[in-house]
Amino acid sequence: MWLTIQLVSDIFEGLDRARKQVFRKRLEEQDLETLRKFFPYFKSLRPQHQKEFKHRLELVLTEKRFYPRGGLKEVTKEMKLLIGATIVQVVFGFKELRLRHFKNILIYPDTYLSTISNQQHAGEVNPKHGAIVLSWKSFAKGLADEKDGINLGIHEVAHALKLENWIRSNDEINFLHPKLWSEYLELSEMEMEQIQEGKDDFFRKRGGDDAHEFFAVALENFFERPEEFQNRKPLLFLVLVKLLRQNPIVLKQS
Numbered sequence: 001m002w003l004t005i006q007l008v009s010d011i012f013e014g015l016d017r018a019r020k021q022v023f024r025k026r027l028e029e030q031d032l033e034t035l036r037k038f039f040p041y042f043k044s045l046r047p048q049h050q051k052e053f054k055h056r057l058e059l060v061l062t063e064k065r066f067y068p069r070g071g072l073k074e075v076t077k078e079m080k081l082l083i084g085a086t087i088v089q090v091v092f093g094f095k096e097l098r099l100r101h102f103k104n105i106l107i108y109p110d111t112y113l114s115t116i117s118n119q120q121h122a123g124e125v126n127p128k129h130g131a132i133v134l135s136w137k138s139f140a141k142g143l144a145d146e147k148d149g150i151n152l153g154i155h156e157v158a159h160a161l162k163l164e165n166w167i168r169s170n171d172e173i174n175f176l177h178p179k180l181w182s183e184y185l186e187l188s189e190m191e192m193e194q195i196q197e198g199k200d201d202f203f204r205k206r207g208g209d210d211a212h213e214f215f216a217v218a219l220e221n222f223f224e225r226p227e228e229f230q231n232r233k234p235l236l237f238l239v240l241v242k243l244l245r246q247n248p249i250v251l252k253q254s
């Protein structure tokens with residue numbers, strides 16, 4: 001009986017996957033132009049990786065729901081493209097990963113008063129509502145200054161990635177290798193201590209708040225300043241390369 005149920009569910013899943021492939025939102029040439037212009041990661045990829053990136057972005061845009069908030073009139077195509085591209089960038093090393101739990105993307109025009117913390121926020125993730133929340137102004141600023149190690153989009157997607165790995169109700173669990181994760185944890189604890197004691201001048205202070213913030217800040221630097229990261233923190237950089245299954249330096253050079 002179990003086998004039959006499993007089989008039926010496998011068939012449904014297969015059909016669903018096929019449906020999404022066929023009916024996925026297609027990107028046009030002008031969308032790729034937007035990416036080349038405003039999304040440095042995409043521009044720096046080799047042609048075959050750009051092709052894969054495009055395909056995966058189409059699937060992300062098919063699955064996510066975008067909502068304007070706080071007086072934002074509409075979510076533009078450009079917003080969808082660049083936010084979707086940030087998700088693909090962070091999960092690019094995992095072929096099937098799209099952070100499915102976080103279906104809803106809420107966009108505010110600027111910073112907003114968070115109902116969770118009752119403070120002004122530029123972004124947050126809300127696992128209960130499967131939501132990633134972003135201030136468009138802060139997101140765009142993070143993207144525009146591509147080498148300062150501050151990128152709100154990457155920061156929030158990193159939070160979502162870490163949560164997705166441990167949320168039991170989805171099929172995207174435990175993709176972060178446990179052994180690599182514990183290696184990462186050990187190194188990150190030392191780094192956090194350095195930040196807290198004011199002895200580190202690479203990561204920003206926010207990274208010393210807690211383990212979640214450190215992971216998000218580390219990923220901002222991993223993508224925006226990979227060369228410097230590798231020089232300054234070679235062990236941590238290497239374990240992140242293995243953990244995320246991509247090396248932004250190699251992707252850029254090849």
Ligand SMILES: [Zn+2]
Pocket residue numbers: 155159212213216
């Ligand atoms: Zn954060």
